[in-house]
Amino acid sequence: MASKLRIHDLIPESIVDGPGLRYVVFTQGCPHHCKGCHNPQTHPFDGGREISIEEICRDYQVNPLLAGITFSGGEPFCQCQPLWELGQRIHDMGGTVITYTGFLYEDLEEKALTDPDVKGLLSVTDLLVDGPYIEELRSLDLPFRGSSNQRLIPLSGRIPPDLLS
């Protein structure tokens, strides 16, 4: 497996990127170019910087209060292999994994039939937040989402549904 990831930024503590206190990885590179995107600096695939999975795990381990990790963007599904590996490591440490994506879950499921890395990242994702950001559907009332088309899709039972509302 790959052991390096291209990131825009790391946030060691967040309470707005999923339930509980979470470590957030903003990946670098996004093909979606949603109108009104709040993180346009994450779009270029040659921007940001590279970091090893090992380094992120060391940083994550420093804080015993973390509930888990959130992969945000950028587009995490453009770097499935290292995030799959990182997600496995976070699970081994008892944390949960939330993955944001501009793709639709149904399309990712179809890709997973022929792409083992997509399948791998889905397999370590406990909660998927899917769909592009649509400026016309922007809402400040929705927990953990920017626009009302985006869905919170539990892929395991590890994040209780009552924490998502």
Ligand code: SF4
């Ligand atoms: S998927 Fe996310 S990072 Fe990419 S353009 Fe849309 S809102 Fe921005």
